[in-house]
Amino acid sequence: MGEHIVLVYLVVCFFVFLAGFVDSIAGGGGLISLPAYMIVGLPVHTAIATNKISSSMGTAVSSFYYLRQGFMKWKICAPSIVAAFIGSALGAKITLMIDEKVLKIAMLIVLPIILFYVLRSKALQENPDYEVVDKVTPNLIMKCIVIAFAVGIYDGIYGPGTGTFLMLLFTAFCHLSLHDAAGTTKAINLTTNISALAVFLFNGAAYIPLGLAAGCCNMIGNYLGSHCFTSNGSKIVKPIIVVVIVIFFIKVLTELIG
Template sequence: MTYSTTLLIICPLIFIAGFIDAVAGGGGLISLPAYIFAGVPIHIAYGTNKFANCIGTSVASVKFFKSGNIKVKPAMISAVGALIGSWIGAQLVVLLDEKYLKYSLIIILPIVAVFLLFNRNFGQENNTKDLKVNKIYVSSFVIGLIIGAYDGFFGPGTGTFLVLAFTSICGFSIITSSGNAKMVNLASNLAALIVYLLNGKVNFSIGIPAAICAVLGNYLGAQLAIKNGIKFIKPVMVFVIILLFSKVIYEFI
């Protein structure tokens, strides 16, 4: 496959993935398969994907931060938890069979999708008045730890689960939860990227054009999410959940 053909396949899909990821998480469900479909070797695909994602996610994070839709301290605490959790999850890979997690997702994902569709008030506004600050910090750390472990063990849909957790447990609005999820994702992506860079697993000739597309997608997605709020974010979240559910089912066939 020629270089131009490779970019022709990858770049539009990375733009779409960045757009979706900025809004509701889950962009990796599209971006990583894009590299593999274009014939990029699997380890290079992972490293190059992380490179583009880091740059794209940083743009979305800045956009959410400037709009006031990130709770910085809870996000940073959650990021620390995610780094620890991701390491734990990576260790669990050698001990447990991921099929049991997939069985759980087959049950959980449709329930979450139905909940989002029929609970109109979910994540409509920040509702943290009944929670003490310390409780929010502890909850944020636990969210990062558990979902970080999921990310290290399995991965797809991590950003979406972060948004759901910040909204349902910490009481953040769905927009604020999306912003916080970006910061947590950025921290875990940077940690992984360093490993890939040190091992020479990033193809910059593909990664730089992909990163530009990721930036454009993330910027547009974040802008629309901030402008339109929950009425825009929730349908995208449901789409990501359906996409993840389809992926899990497909892997069992």
């Protein structure tokens, strides 16, 4: 039993470290970390809740880095954070009311959609084929609020791909620069993680020791990844995410069939 626990910690910590590295560059680290918790045998609700512990710790590191770099425009971030907090808390309450089997079926539907967006996403392009917006207008702020609230609900319910979705929407729909989109994404993602985590902890859904251990590894990954953001580190992100999504999809499908 002891050897099994050690293996669980080693597997989860390795993949959560990798998730932190990926997440700090382009978002989507949850596409690696959540499958890791489920692959070692944690129930869906426990896996989602525990993942929020490590994600919150890691995202805090990269968020601080982006804040220091001046990538967060607070006219956009402040109202978006409020919307994301409300949306994520609502989503977390919803997921606790959903049966585990229903969640797995939902994953089989969501994962191919996420994979499609990851493959087609322009969020990682340094030179997008549209004009980047520099001026913060009321219309831009409203777009960001709506995005933050909607994605916040998704993050509370499920989570993986949140950062990628935010990067995609902020760059392609709001036309923010890559750096502004990354900064805003980190501010919102940290908020949604903390908001959902508070709900999960209140309901006793998380496996705290494993979450804290993995969180330390996630922090290291986020620290290293955030410093690679301007060094073409994004080139390795998509292949890693695609491989993990495919493995995760096969595992969930096998469990449902079995």
